[in-house]
Amino acid sequence: MTDPKTVPVFIPGRMNPDTLKTLQERFDVRQGPPIDQMSESERAEIRAVALMGVFTAEMMKQLPNLEIIAHFGVGYDGVDAGYAAANGIMVTNTPDVLTDEVADTTIGLLLNTVRELSRAEVYLRAGQWEKNGNYPLTPTTLRGRSVGIMGLGRIGLAIARRLEGFGVSIAYHNRSARDDVAYAYHPTLAALAAAVDTLIIAAPGGGGTDKAVDAAVLQALGPDGVLINIGRGTVVDEEALIKALQDGTIRAAGLDVFAREPHVPQALIDLDNAVLLPHVASASVHTRKQMGDLVIRNLEAWFGGRPAETPVPEAVKAGIKQRG
Template sequence: MSRPHLLMPGRMPKDVNDALDAHFIVHRIYELVDHEAALAEIAPQIRAVAASGTVVGAELIDALPGLEIIASFGVGYDNVDARYAAGKGIIVTNTPDVLTEEVADTALGLLLMTVREFGAAERYLRAGRWLESAYPLTATLRDRSVGIVGLGRIGKAIARRIEAFGIPVAYHNRRPQEDVGYPYYDDLLAMARDVDTLISVLPGGATTDRLIGRAVFDALGPRGVVINIGRGSVVDEEALIEALAERRIHAAGLDVFEKEPHVRPELMALDNAVLLPHVGSASLHTRHAMGQRVVDNLIAWNEGQPPISPVPETPFHGWTARG
């Protein structure tokens, strides 16, 4: 079987690179000085794209007339214009399931760090301040209730962990989930008024852009805690900074940001904000599994088989013959 030409717009983990080199002719466009000239030269040959965070929008899709599949590294794929790809008959895949438990673990760790201030307490010890006095008492999870925004695979894994902590769980979704018994809210503000801890697991995109803003923070109130493990664009950072600085909510824990890796200095200056550098799935075990899913989706396509994890916008209905 001939090796198809594959475009890699941005860097991928080494194990992904090695596996793709064994099955494809890989064009690492990010390594070249003149991207546009190189792309114009190879574009007619490209049949597949492997992307990790880099934007694959309508312009790039249109520049690749033979494109059949875009394999995205990550469960979130807002960097890929999947709807546009669907209109062109191009399959888009992502890497769900393999990172669910890792991200849920991170969400609970971030929640504990935010409410119990474990990171600040460690810094206090390292600074030698324990010799002067005990670390101040903190808030607790014992008297809290959690509302999860986005009860998909990861949201449900987080909910199971929250339940194990003995904390009541509610959720807000576009529609109720039939396989859970948690209270469902079709109104986000109503849920925010009834809980004091909000965990967002929402993907990015136009429908969720800055969904969690001033009105939600005010509904949570001064005991409110906001955890974002989904996409940075879902939370209005300017409104969040104001709510934290004015103590209209108690604290926030963020693993994702609007313009990451750039983080607003105002956020970093706040002592009631816990900030992580998007490490939700960042373990060797999970990133390897995610990379393998990218490879497996592409190999399935190359062998004329159904992809393992096509996104909902591009459901698989069979491959057309490749010329």
């Protein structure tokens, strides 16, 4: 067992303020300089990393005594978890604690997209209701829609459970079918898109899903199609999506994530049939505190000789055990 106050924890880049404050109280936090500007002795001292973002294999190679990377967020595609696992480095993330918040936001984004709620508010604030009369009737609704979910994991399932209350039909695509749900399963994303008119992306990023929602999938979704993405921006081919929205290949899109955040293509911003959010699905004080608390518990467990609470699958598969 190690006294946490003696453990050097490196934080590259930004960190949730509440989490940072607690980390500073409990660990020996190092926030700079960047790894490639550290001296050899400074790099050798680092035993843990806490971050929300990217941590590559090359960065790990420069920290010879690194034991654990505690990632703030459920998606950890920016961390080379395969390299970490092969080299005995534990990687943790923060699943479950943000599931309900993200699922709630997804439903809100879906309703906003199909009923044009944000555009209607702009209409009111600009004085158009009083000047020009009622906002035009929206051409689409959630009534009678069929929803497909790409990625029926924790978040995808929470979204599906909420959608049941709206009376829509629900189907999904995963790498394999689940045996604990009655929703229709489609073995390919294209088949799912062809079977529904509303496609929700709740899948993680990474090489296996990069630009999975391409022109063919959007074509299959059809002219009444609505795309919602709260997974990872890289899952959608943004150029293909922009063209599909411009040409009427699909009706509308609601996006909380983008391929090169915080950059959002101007062509997307210019579209009236795109509802755009700045990656806020889990962005409440309540949920971010829970995520930060889990980051800290993982670090404290590791250096306390206990199993990490939420190791990523690569770490579990590699059989990485708690230290001590």
